[in-house]
Amino acid sequence: MLDIVKIGDEVLREKCTPVTVFDDALHILLEAMYETLEAADGVGLAAPQVGVDKRFFIVSLPDGTKREFINPEITGFSVETNPYEEGCLSVPGVYHDVVRPSKVIVKAQDANGVEFTLKASGLMARVIQHEYDHLDGVLFVDRLSEEERKKTLRAYEKKNRSKRRK
Secondary structure, eight states, X not given: OOOOOOTTOXXXXXXOXXXXXXXXXXXXHHHHHHHHHHHHTXXXXXXXXXXXXXXXXXXXXXXXXXXXXXXXXXXXXXXXXXXXXXXXXXXXXXXEEXXXXXXXXXXXXXXXXXXXXXXXXXXXXXXXXXXXHHHTTOOGGXXXXXXXXXXXXXXXHHHHHHHHHO
């Protein structure tokens, strides 16, 4: 199990560096990330969320789909967009509708460095975009209007203050 970094930690605001070595250490880290994600009841987890400055993330959907995206690049978006309530393990307990493209095309590498291209829609497309943002230092709250972002962050701070008092 790994610790999930929370908003305010600098690693969440950095543009991550590419993965160049596909070795046992990477595979062990990926497995630990899957365990952490499962324990946190999430659907996606990016390397910076566990304090690692590398360009990769994992996805584990409720339908059993599991996938690693290493050095991903989103190469296409649909014109069609839709709002969907998002949350983030690095901003726990806070949720807000975020408008994103309905479909994406992503090029990436798997855990062994083999390149692939995936056309994704639905929840997979949503999670890919959310986790991809993490690799560039962007959080879902940054996708909100300034007013909504401030309101959402105030709600997060309020929840954390009440937890710290207990």
